[in-house]
Amino acid sequence: MLLVIIGIVVILFFGYLYQNTGFLKAGRINERDLQEWTYENGIIKGVEGFTLEGNSGKCWVMAHGYTSTPPVFRELAERINKEFDDTVIVPRLKGHAMLPTELLKYSVVDWFEEIHGLMHDKGCDYLVGSSMMAGLALKYAEEHEVKGLVLLGAYIKPPSFLESLVVVKLVSRFTSYSWKDRVGTIDDPEGLKVHIANWGFPFKAVVEYYEDFVPGIVENAGKIDSRVLFLHGKYDTVADIRATKKVFDKIGGEKLFVETDGNHLILRDYDKEKAIDEILKFRLNQKV
Numbered sequence: 001m002l003l004v005i006i007g008i009v010v011i012l013f014f015g016y017l018y019q020n021t022g023f024l025k026a027g028r029i030n031e032r033d034l035q036e037w038t039y040e041n042g043i044i045k046g047v048e049g050f051t052l053e054g055n056s057g058k059c060w061v062m063a064h065g066y067t068s069t070p071p072v073f074r075e076l077a078e079r080i081n082k083e084f085d086d087t088v089i090v091p092r093l094k095g096h097a098m099l100p101t102e103l104l105k106y107s108v109v110d111w112f113e114e115i116h117g118l119m120h121d122k123g124c125d126y127l128v129g130s131s132m133m134a135g136l137a138l139k140y141a142e143e144h145e146v147k148g149l150v151l152l153g154a155y156i157k158p159p160s161f162l163e164s165l166v167v168v169k170l171v172s173r174f175t176s177y178s179w180k181d182r183v184g185t186i187d188d189p190e191g192l193k194v195h196i197a198n199w200g201f202p203f204k205a206v207v208e209y210y211e212d213f214v215p216g217i218v219e220n221a222g223k224i225d226s227r228v229l230f231l232h233g234k235y236d237t238v239a240d241i242r243a244t245k246k247v248f249d250k251i252g253g254e255k256l257f258v259e260t261d262g263n264h265l266i267l268r269d270y271d272k273e274k275a276i277d278e279i280l281k282f283r284l285n286q287k288v
Contacts, residue, residue, distance in 0.1 A: 031200075054088070064133065069092065127141070177203060188269045224252075230244065
């Protein structure tokens with residue numbers, strides 16, 4: 001009887017892998033992206049990084065999440081530039097908005113160094129990070145002075161065991177990627193309609209982030225003395241809000257945690273106007 005149960009579990013496990021991941025479909029990782037997007041010079045058309053120049057002397061770097069793209073920040077960047085005359089830099093992080101096979105060529109270290117380089121080279125005062133890149137923004141603020149840190153859906157751990165490091169590492173032994181069931185974790189159909197991101201979701205960077213970055217981010221959060229604004233969706237199915245609040249509690253400086261009425265990609269979801277208003281207030285109240 002035990003062998004029968006074990007056999008059923010094994011069949012269900014591999015059936016799940018075949019249905020939801022690239023198991024036995026190694027060469028098809030780019031398939032959905034090629035169907036959905038138009039590429040120009042290897043990049044999804046219309047999603048390059050951008051810079052909005054300002055004359056206030058203040059500068060922002062905004063880092064989109066893993067597999068996401070710069071347009072997620074377009075509305076926020078334009079509002080900040082218009083209302084405060086700040087310069088806003090929104091890079092397309094290496095490998096993003098390209099085919100998933102290109103994304104696999106880069107690591108979390110590459111994206112951290114990219115964020116670090118922009119903040120340092122441009123002398124920026126504010127850093128915004130979304131999802132995994134919110135974690136990298138926390139790491140940056142542990143080591144460098146930042147006038148303001150804004151974290152959108154900070155990804156410390158998933159709310160579901162099925163997306164935990166144990167499961168991801170197990171699944172990644174059999175396949176390198178999965179396909180998303182929707183292009184972004186967004187509850188608002190209008191936001192979902194305009195969002196552009198990879199459909200193929202490589203596991204490599206997720207494992208790297210869990211193993212090499214998250215423990216230090218959690219342990220060293222108390223070193224951060226920047227002003228910090230956390231924004232987190234009440235119904236976030238990607239980043240566990242409880243884990244994020246534990247990091248928030250460790251930060252000793254001026255901080256604020258705001259919950260929004262939506263899922264993980266806050267600037268595409270129902271409460272995006274509230275989120276933008278909170279970020280504008282955060283900038284307005286900044287001590288000179």
